[in-house]
Amino acid sequence: MNLRVAILISGGGSNMVTLVDSMTGDHPARPCLVLSNNADAGGLAKAAARGIPTAVVDHRPFKGDRAAFEAELLAELDKAQPDIICLAGFMRVLTGDFVQRFEGQMLNIHPSLLPKYKGLHTHARAIEAGDAEHGCTVHLVTAALDDGPILGQARVAIEPGDTPDTLAARVLEQEHLLYPRVLLDFSRQTSGNANMPPA
């Protein structure tokens, strides 16, 4: 039996696409749902084109009532019965209650070398700080924002003349390699196949 993976997105969904496309063959997981808080998220059409069920829970009608918004998210997730949840550019902060419900099952990708630069504008902050390198991190989600045990990182050199956009583009390339790799490892561990050779 394959593990079921739900992927939460807010935007273009390029990370979601790399995750979905990676779950083939003897991968122990398969996508079961792409869920967005934004009906205009470009990723929804990409998921649908791949035959993945999609759902939208618009956060706006809930006007700051996070618990009510999350109850609707939970209703969608309960229908899909995921074993693993991947946040992939999901731009809503989740409450401790929601996170605890999926403790040890929820992964996130963040565009910085955590613990550096939690939150937004990570590329600009790394350039402004004069850092020599930057990158991305996949971590388990805990109640604290962009915190939680690190499952994998990829590094990118910051070049002279880099802007937040040029740096973000190179980091995104690494995100697309890192997230599927970490999901594969995590899925193998979750399904008890940790002894299989790495891909």
Ligand code: GRF
């Ligand atoms: C990625 O850089 C991700 O790390 C960040 O938001 C971006 C999402 O891009 N949290 P996409 O929607 O996966 O294309």
